[in-house]
Amino acid sequence: GDSVTQTEGLVTVTEGLPVKLNCTYQTTYLTIAFFWYVQYLNEAPQVLLKSSTDNKRTEHQGFHATLHKSSSSFHLQKSSAQLSDSALYYCALSDSPNTNKVVFGTGTRLQVLP
Amino acid sequence: SVLLYQKPNRDICQSGTSLKIQCVADSQVVSMFWYQQFQEQSLMLMATANEGSEATYESGFTKDKFPISRPNLTFSTLTVNNARPGDSSIYFCSSGDSNYAEQFFGPGTRLTVL
Numbered sequence: 001g002d003s004v005t006q007t008e009g010l011v012t013v014t015e016g017l018p019v020k021l022n023c024t025y026q027t028t029y030l031t032i033a034f035f036w037y038v039q040y041l042n043e044a045p046q047v048l049l050k051s052s053t054d055n056k057r058t059e060h061q062g063f064h065a066t067l068h069k070s071s072s073s074f075h076l077q078k079s080s081a082q083l084s085d086s087a088l089y090y091c092a093l094s095d096s097p098n099t100n101k102v103v104f105g106t107g108t109r110l111q112v113l114p
Numbered sequence: 115s116v117l118l119y120q121k122p123n124r125d126i127c128q129s130g131t132s133l134k135i136q137c138v139a140d141s142q143v144v145s146m147f148w149y150q151q152f153q154e155q156s157l158m159l160m161a162t163a164n165e166g167s168e169a170t171y172e173s174g175f176t177k178d179k180f181p182i183s184r185p186n187l188t189f190s191t192l193t194v195n196n197a198r199p200g201d202s203s204i205y206f207c208s209s210g211d212s213n214y215a216e217q218f219f220g221p222g223t224r225l226t227v228l
Contacts (some may be wrong), residue, residue: 029147044219
């Protein structure tokens with residue numbers, strides 16, 4: 001089956017420094033949509049970014065990600081982390097033409113320190 | 115997008131009892147999904163519910179323990195039978211409005227089993 005891998009359980013970064021959260025995937029489908037979700041404390045997950053175009057940079061709220069099908073990756077980056085970015089981040093994909101089921105990674109907790 | 119509402123927001127129950135969590139969408143959706151999330155941990159997909167058919171459960175979740183109903187295209191109910199302290203977690207329902215689109219989440223139901 002399809003899978004999404006997030007290797008870091010916790011990423012800690014100092015405010016103002018760049019941050020990168022890694023995401024790789026495995027799928028047998030050709031048509032795929034990719035997402036980054038963010039979950040703030042005591043809230044529900046919400047979409048941060050989405051993409052389905054190979055090698056195209058997608059940006060939102062200062063974060064950016066580029067889908068690279070050649071390396072099966074969709075890493076999330078930000079040039080300057082803010083304290084308010086501290087949250088749980090999930091990488092996910094949707095590959096089914098018959099349902100909107102989404103496969104989530106295990107999540108990476110981002111902790112931004114002052 | 116899809117707006118999802120859950121009731122109750124939180125519940126406290128005694129071990130051995132059963133409780134129901136309701137999820138209502140503001141528009142008709144094909145599939146509804148139920149997730150379990152333990153404190154500060156990953157989202158775990160429990161089951162997929164489509165109207166008029168039995169829910170499809172993921173490994174580790176059974177219909178005897180977590181029966182799910184989907185009587186129409188805007189409503190679903192998750193029941194937790196014979197609740198145990200190990201069932202204490204947040205339960206989210208989610209859905210999307212089209213294939214390859216993001217999922218939207220309800221606000222979650224925080225369950226505490228004493």
